[in-house]
Amino acid sequence: xxxxxxxxxxxxxxxxxxxxxxxxxxxxxxxxxxxxxxxxxxxxxxxxxxxxxxxxxxxxxxxxxxxxxxxxxxxxxxxxxxxxxxxxxxxxxxxxxxxxxxxxxxxxxxxxxxxxxxxxxxxxxxxxxxxxxxxxxxxxxxxxxxxxxxxxxxxxxxxxxxxxxxxxxxxxxxxxxxxxxxxxxxxxxxxxxxxxxxxxxxxxxxxxxxxxxxxxxxxxxxxxxxxxxxxxxxxxxxxxxxxxxxxxxxxxxxxxxxxxxxxxxxxxxxxxxxxxxxxxxxxxxxxxxxxxxxxxxxxxxxxxxxxxxxxxxxxxxxxxxxxxxxxxxx
Ligand code: TXA
Ligand code: MG
Numbered sequence: 371x372x373x374x375x376x377x378x379x380x381x382x383x384x385x386x387x388x389x390x391x392x393x394x395x396x397x398x399x400x401x402x403x404x405x406x407x408x409x410x411x412x413x414x415x416x417x418x419x420x421x422x423x424x425x426x427x428x429x430x431x432x433x434x435x436x437x438x439x440x441x442x443x444x445x446x447x448x449x450x451x452x453x454x455x456x457x458x459x460x461x462x463x464x465x466x467x468x469x470x471x472x473x474x475x476x477x478x479x480x481x482x483x484x485x486x487x488x489x490x491x492x493x494x495x496x497x498x499x500x501x502x503x504x505x506x507x508x509x510x511x512x513x514x515x516x517x518x519x520x521x522x523x524x525x526x527x528x529x530x531x532x533x534x535x536x537x538x539x540x541x542x543x544x545x546x547x548x549x550x551x552x553x554x555x556x557x558x559x560x561x562x563x564x565x566x567x568x569x570x571x572x573x574x575x576x577x578x579x580x581x582x583x584x585x586x587x588x589x590x591x592x593x594x595x596x597x598x599x600x601x602x603x604x605x606x607x608x609x610x611x612x613x614x615x616x617x618x619x620x621x622x623x624x625x626x627x628x629x630x631x632x633x634x635x636x637x638x639x640x641x642x643x644x645x646x647x648x649x650x651x652x653x654x655x656x657x658x659x660x661x662x663x664x665x666x667x668x669x670x671x672x673x674x675x676x677x678x679x680x681x682x683x684x685x686x687x688x689x690x691x692x693x694x695x696x697x698x699x700x
Contacts, residue, residue, distance in 0.1 A: 374536035374537075375538065375539060377531070377534070377536060377537070377539065379527065379540075381542075382499045390402060390411075390506070390507070391507040391508075393539050393540050394419075394503075395507065397412075397422070398539040399419070399422055399423060399539050400503070400538070400541075401516040401524075401527070401530045401538060401540070401542065402503055402513075403497055403499050403500065403527075403543075404438075404547065405495060405496050405497045405500075405548050406495075406549045406550070406551060406552050406553050406568065406569045407515045407523040407551070407552055407660070408515065408524040408525070408529070408547065409438065409495075409500070409511075409513030409515060410423055410515070410538060411503070411512070412512055413509060413511065413512075414483055414512040420435070420483045420512055421482060423435065426534060426537040427517070427518055427534075428519045428520075429514065429519040431485065432485050433519075434487055434490075435484075435491070435513070435514050436491040436492070436493050436512065436553070436555075437479050437493075437511070437512050438504060438511045438513050439493075440505055442460070442494065445494065447474060447476070447478075448474055448479055448490055448492060448510060449472065449473065449474055449489075451471060451558070455471055457578055457579065458562075459494075461578045463493075465495075465496050466496070466552075466553040466554060466568060466570045467493065467556065468491050468553045468556070469492050470489050470490070470492075470555060470558065470565060471492060472559050473489065473490045478510070485600060487600075497544070516529075516538075516541075517530070518533045520607075520608060521533060521607075521608065521609075522607055522608065522609055522663050523551075523660050525550050525657070525660045526546050527541050527544070529660070529664060546657075546661070549569040549656060550656040550660060551569050551656045551659060551688065552566070552569065553568045554570040554572070554687070556583065562583055562584065563585070563586050564584070564585060564586075567686040568687045569656070571682075571683045573682075609663045609664065611671060611673065611674050612673045612674070612696075613676060613695045613696040614674070614676065615676050615678075615692055615696050616677070616678045618634055618635075619635040619636050620636040620675045621636055623671060624636075624641065624672060625641050625643070625666040625669050625671035625673070626677070627645075627646060627662060627666060627677065628644070628645040628677050629647060629650065629655055629677045630645075630647065630649075631648055640671075640675075641671045642666055644662045646658045646659060646679070652684045653684055655685075656687065656688055659688055659692075676692055
């Protein structure tokens, strides 16, 4: 058991940003908002700081981290960009897109952060607070989502606090984040691959590339030696309560996570009810998804029943996270 740390919470603004940059420079762990979800940052070039991230989250060491940088120039010192990667960076950075690229010669990101892979994940976040921290720190910051490993990603500072208080040094509270699901992860080390659907819809990426994104080959449990998408464990992004998908009716004792204007049989008798988007908007649903899962999880219902959500736009990322949340686990 590690000794509990004192976790300070600061507002955004110059003192918070300065404290964040100083904490990072001293090898500390800082949670900060990005437009997708809150990240848990550490100096990417400091192996001891990176190791602390894995310890604080309980994250398996084979799951590599995303290095966050201020702009494309800084990214090019870390990853080797092919023509597709340049096109995507120009179109979508800063924004909710992560590119997985071969490491550049002289890449200063710690080996532990890339889990021994030849590639590195890079993202330029758009959130002004994230940008200000990266600017003040003036170096790459590795940042996984600021939750306990396997749990639902945090979209508010309170979510971070409830998972990580006593395990990290500082939380910068920038209020609820706008997108609500993690960045889309695209591999650009050959044919562009969709490694994780996320906050940037596939269709927008394919429009810029002028072709479809390839799907990584399915990985069997027996062959995880060099996974292409090591973070995509089946049971992940999960509340503690069992999740039941595509509910067309519900039973007493269940909690219902609804979508759209229509009611389903049994909805009036559930233990708890939240609607991701009463008007049926997938962007609104994405921004509510993780917060609502956490809220319904607290109700200790026997199951969280989830209504069908269309797969278009951010719906692909929502359904990906819900499928992982619904996988049977110990
Ligand atoms: O929106 C986001 O991406 C947030 C914010 C904080 O930026 N971060 C985030 O990080 O979601 P994390 O660690 O929860 O997810 C990173 C994903 C994991 O699935 C990881 O396996 C994958 O990116 N990844 C990182 N490096 C990789 C690499 N070299 N090859 C393949 N996948 C990689
Ligand atoms: Mg995560």
